[in-house]
Amino acid sequence: MLEVEGVSVYYGRIRAIREMSFTVNEGEVVALIGANGAGKTTTMRTISGLLNCAGGKIKFAGEDITKMKAHLRVVQGISQAPEGRGIFPGMTVRENLDMGTFGRKDRSGVSKDLDRVFDLFPRLKEREKQLGGTMSGGEQQMLAIGRALMSSPKLLLLDEPSMGLAPQFIRQIFKIIREINNQGTTVLMVEQNANxxxxxxxRAFVLETGQITHSGTGKELLANPSVKEAYLGVG
Known part of the structure; x- marks a missing residue:
């Protein structure tokens, strides 16, 4: 579904991503892990079109989208719940969700996806008229993911979905991510909670200073001694 081929990205003169290549297959959950500054968020912003490639290609469903504008990538089927959630604090839950329908013309599909989001996140249904800025961090993360789902994505990008959340919310968020994937949405996730x-x-990839240093199945990397020592707190 997604092919990242030799992509490099610069911030000014600093090369943040170095000739990175990886794939995401349809139906997968793929994780990118790494320390702060490794290039994880840069990678996600580049895939979603918010940053430009200095080299390499990005293909989605076989089409070269390297130079495609960000809003057109959403229409093509790529949607992101950004780091820090980025909800609209002065809008209600329902208004935030409606913002996720930008570019859609299938109104019956919008109604169906709203029902899906409320099934996944009953708390959002309960707080449909509440202002987003008055919700807890966990609730705002649910709202950010729900808003991304309202564009009916083929590929859902999740940037640090557990950041700043209480342990009970973290477990709940990851359970919902599995359910979203089981319903047929492919997921690419950046996450500091490596376990x-x-x-x-x-499958998963480990990023260090803008390069992939390890790759394998989630289970393989959980058992990898160097990954365990560096990211899982196991020496």
Whole structure:
């Protein structure tokens, strides 16, 4: 579904991503893990079109989207729940979700996806008229994911979905991510909680200073001694 081929990205003169290549297959949950500054969020912003490639190609469903504008990538089927959630605090839950329908013309499909989001996140249904900015961090993360789902994506990008959340919310969020995938949505996830990310991923990649240093199934990387020592707190 997604092919990242030799992609490099610069911030000014600093090369943040170095000739990175990886794939995401339809139906997978793929995780990118790594320390702060490794290039995880840069990778996600590049895939979604918010940053430009200095080299390499990005293909989605066989089509070269390297130079495609970000809003057109959403229409093509790529949607992101960004790091820090990025909800609209002065809008209600329902208004935030409606913002996720940008570019859609199938109104019956919108109604169906709203029902899906409320089934996945009953708390959002309960707080449909509440302002987003008055919700807890966990609730705002649910709202960010729900808004991304309202574009009916083929590929859902999740950037640090567990950041700043209480343990009970973290477990709940990862359970919902598995359910979203079981319903047929492919997921690419950046996550600092390496244990949870690898446990729930079909495949995973480790990023260090803008390069992939390890790859394998989630189980393989959970058992990899160097990954365990660096990211899982196991020496």
């Amino acid at each position: 949870q990310a690898l446990a729930g991923a079909h």
